[in-house]
Amino acid sequence: MQLSVQETSDFLKQTQTDRLDTWLASQVSELSRSRIQKLIQQANVTINGEVCTSKNRTVKTGDRIQITIPETTTSPLKPETIPLDILYEDDHLLIINKPAGLVVHPAAGHEAGTLVNALLAHCPLAEIGGVQRPGIVHRLDKDTTGAIAIAKTDQAYQHLQAQLKAKTARREYLGVVYGATKTESGTVDQPIGRHPVDRKKMAVVPEAKGGRPSVTHWWVKERLGNYTLMHFQLETGRTHQIRVHCAHIGHPIVGDSVYSSGRDVGVNLPGQALHAWRLSLEHPVTGESIQVVAPPPPVLLTLLEVLRRRCGLSSNRFEF
Template sequence: MSHSEIDLTVNETTDFLTDNQIDRLDRWLTNKLPDLSRSRIQKLIEQGWVQINGKICAFKNTKVKTGDRIHVTIPNAQVTEIQPEEIPLDILYEDDNLLIVNKPAGLVVHPAAGHQAGTLVNALLAHCPLAEIGGVHRPGIVHRLDKDTTGAMVVAKTDLAYQHLQAQLKAKTARREYLGVVYGVPKTETGTIVQPVGRHPVDRKKMAVVPEEKGGRSAVTHWRVQERLGNYTLIHFQLETGRTHQIRVHSTHMGHPIVGDPVYSSGRDIGVNLPGQALHAWRLSLQNPISGQMIQVTAPLPQHFVTLLEVLRRRGAIPHLS
């Protein structure tokens, strides 16, 4: 397979240059290409895969300036073929073009460093052929859920379905609704969080609210209170964009992190054994790529989520003794 080629230009308006210089090459590229780690970008630079204004630049600390044209070549990783694995799937909907699965907690979506097997993709390949244009590691994967986020996730079987579903997400005609339990009690019943999300400037394993001029990407999350549970709240979230960790970052930003989130919450013990963040992709609505009919699928809450709600409801029903 051919290499991936990316062309970028340092733009004075969007990159907010100071004294005609913005940043080191590796740091600037890390902000522009959030799917690549900084160490991966540094290796690409060192190996001669990055050009500035048509000339190879092998120094990661080179400064970039207004008007610089950056060309990045990403060689396709030499990977062994992903092996199908007989892992049980909870299929909520399926036709010849796509399927929607109810992903359990703890299941990684696609192979990556540290997770070369036992992923959702391994399970899917044992069930049916997938679209090839999702990539070697991510065949058919239209959108992802974090390892411990549960719920509805659509997967494309054909390239046509993949392109159509991607277009729906981009045009915001596909509707993704989540349920999450958060710490605290929001002061209002509804709200919208409009804050760009990008790679955390210090901890590269985390995402954060990051200004767009520093590499953040626009992100919009609508929310409303579903149920008040004492000092906790069940919230209905609707995504307008789909940035990595978007709901988890936005919830934390508004002062109400998701319960059980090992990355973005304070780790307070709630007394219920949770596999991770109490966040569930509850409902998915999209258009059938072939027939044009709307498909709406609701994923049942996992047992640990149901238990959490039951415990919090019981606590809220017992008056505190003075």
């Protein structure tokens, strides 16, 4: 694709201070600025016949700019027909209600049967977010259920990632924890990093030792004797964040075999009682506000009913 900087007063005024990446983004709308920056870094852009790898290069009137877009490499992942509970879908964005037990993207020990394999069978996905995780904007743990967003295009991916970074996208969870909190709401502001001994776990770790800033807001939705239904909102998105923060304040998530004692509650849970309940974001193309609510899985509803009966409480005290 070859472009020329026009010798018109509008372009002359615009390009006197335009950087290469900024100017290309204004001319090639189908590519995000982040994608253009990568193409520049990978020597896929020339100015007047010479390769340019600096995104900061100033574009001048009369420059001849050529951008080469490499052919997309075929993903080694195989599409698999796995049922998807679709909450929202259009040409740019897909939001599903993930069940427990479904790994989001392939990794060692889980090369197949993942959400990515299912997505590849459902719809075309650009090779974004890494070869092993095309379209995955954020992740959910294997046994955490609920709403997860998938981008179908590079533009959508970059836009949604920017929303998460700017904290304008809202991710809200429901979870049942052990114990009764002393207050009705609170915030856990503790850095999270790899556990210093068990490298498969995360833990509250000082930033000086590698922990990353992590903030979780919580509210009590329903008190159930020695258990509590909690509403969480993430300000950051660290691995196992809610699970680690809940364990840190002495109220681990019920059914969490990694961060709690795994006490029996009388319900056969497939994993931790944690559900990504509500996802609010801005559509990456139209700018429309989108809010999607993922119905909780039957096993979570069963757990709540069992705990209510033990306390002599009425059913359906909290409307989902």
